[in-house]
Amino acid sequence: LLADDGSVAVTIFAEMSALAARTGAINLGQGFPDVDGPEYVKQAAIRAIEEGRNQYAPGDGVPELRRAIADHQKRHYGLDVDPDTEVLVTTGATEALTASVLALTRPGDEVLTLEPFYDSHAAAIGMSGATHVTAPLLPGPDGFRLDVDALRAAASPRLRMILLNSPHNPTGAVLTRDELAAVAAVAEEHDAIVVTDEVYEHLTFGAEHIPIATLPGMATRTLTISSSGKTFSFTGWKVGWLHGPADLVTAVRTVKQYLTYTSGAPFQPAIALALADDDTPRALTASLAGRRDLLCAGLEAAGFTVTRPAGTYFVMADASGLLGRLGLRDGVELCRRLPELAGVVAIPAAAFCRAGSPTASALAAHVRFTFVKQEAVLREGATRLAGLG
Ligand code: PMP
Ligand code: GLN
Numbered sequence: 031l032l033a034d035d036g037s038v039a040v041t042i043f044a045e046m047s048a049l050a051a052r053t054g055a056i057n058l059g060q061g062f063p064d065v066d067g068p069e070y071v072k073q074a075a076i077r078a079i080e081e082g083r084n085q086y087a088p089g090d091g092v093p094e095l096r097r098a099i100a101d102h103q104k105r106h107y108g109l110d111v112d113p114d115t116e117v118l119v120t121t122g123a124t125e126a127l128t129a130s131v132l133a134l135t136r137p138g139d140e141v142l143t144l145e146p147f148y149d150s151h152a153a154a155i156g157m158s159g160a161t162h163v164t165a166p167l168l169p170g171p172d173g174f175r176l177d178v179d180a181l182r183a184a185a186s187p188r189l190r191m192i193l194l195n196s197p198h199n200p201t202g203a204v205l206t207r208d209e210l211a212a213v214a215a216v217a218e219e220h221d222a223i224v225v226t227d228e229v230y231e232h233l234t235f236g237a238e239h240i241p242i243a244t245l246p247g248m249a250t251r252t253l254t255i256s257s258s259g260k261t262f263s264f265t266g267w268k269v270g271w272l273h274g275p276a277d278l279v280t281a282v283r284t285v286k287q288y289l290t291y292t293s294g295a296p297f298q299p300a301i302a303l304a305l306a307d308d309d310t311p312r313a314l315t316a317s318l319a320g321r322r323d324l325l326c327a328g329l330e331a332a333g334f335t336v337t338r339p340a341g342t343y344f345v346m347a348d349a350s351g352l353l354g355r356l357g358l359r360d361g362v363e364l365c366r367r368l369p370e371l372a373g374v375v376a377i378p379a380a381a382f383c384r385a386g387s388p389t390a391s392a393l394a395a396h397v398r399f400t401f402v403k404q405e406a407v408l409r410e411g412a413t414r415l416a417g418l419g
Contacts, residue, residue, distance in 0.1 A: 058411055185219070222251070325411070
């Protein structure tokens with residue numbers, strides 16, 4: 031799965047989904063729902079196609095979507111966002127992240143992420159030539175928590191950007207106000223920009239999602255990223271966005287125009303409609319809470335130790351208790367063999383860590399499962415995993 035330097039030729043998600051397809055295994059690896067978002071949103075996109083919205087959308091996104099994003103941020107978080115100067119529609123959150131890192135960092139700068147981290151965060155830093163430094167997020171009695179002392183220690187005078195992610199993929203952690211305040215203090219001390227990936231903002235189970243841009247003084251140094259893929263179950267449409275201070279957004283737009291210029295013209299008005307709808311994400315979250323419990327129970331019955339996620343649609347499972355019995359070394363080996371042993375695909379935590387890092391060692395026996403699948407699929411997955419031990 032992983033080259034010696036930790037790189038993968040194709041993303042871990044593409045590789046593991048191909049493995050699932052090839053072996054007929056249940057794919058609890060790549061995080062995408064097996065039920066589409068609402069019919070009325072699909073119909074809105076179809077209407078937009080029929081009405082002829084099929085040529086390039088404006089580079090910063092169609093006005094109704096930019097307005098809907100600003101309204102959403104005001105309604106949910108009290109953030110004041112100018113839809114004309116402070117919003118940029120992107121090709122998924124992925125482009126927002128990559129364009130932000132490319133626009134705002136250069137070789138020699140340091141970019142700090144949590145570790146484990148979502149794979150494209152590290153790839154974006156790699157493409158920019160900046161140096162990637164990390165602060166660990168490790169499991170304890172209260173779930174995966176940020177080591178605040180390690181965070182402070184990781185920040186040097188060369189720190190240019192903190193690339194945050196909460197609710198956090200792959201751990202399911204939702205950063206607390208205290209953790210966010212510690213991040214904000216480090217950003218202020220080093221005059222760093224914060225780029226925050228909040229694609230799972232609505233998918234929390236009791237924990238409060240707090241955008242770091244709402245902390246005192248942070249709106250002026252923060253770019254907030256989200257995406258319709260997770261919130262409305264249209265991952266294939268790749269409609270994402272960011273917002274923040276106009277000068278930072280302008281810098282990102284400059285890069286974005288040479289990456290894709292624009293995309294998804296007929297999908298943008300449909301997502302504008304969806305963004306006014308708080309019932310759809312609420313219903314998704316309610317049903318995900320039950321599916322989380324179902325998968326966690328199945329994993330525990332199979333011999334894993336799970337850290338119950340407070341958000342996202344992923345759960346980290348510690349396979350330490352199983353590896354010896356199965357004669358396997360670590361989570362990477364387990365994920366390679368899991369299709370054959372149990373007919374299930376999962377992702378090793380190592381894919382979200384730097385090769386050989388202390389966090390990679392701490393999480394060597396961990397694997398990530400997704401529960402954004404229909405209950406029957408999760409039940410079948412749990413039954414298959416029960417045969418493991
Ligand atoms: N950030 C995180 C943390 C993710 O899990 C994902 C996966 N969807 C993305 C970004 C990418 O989002 P998009 O599909 O909108 O590019
Ligand atoms: N975000 C999804 C996950 O973590 C994968 C998206 C992708 O394949 N790039 O599983």
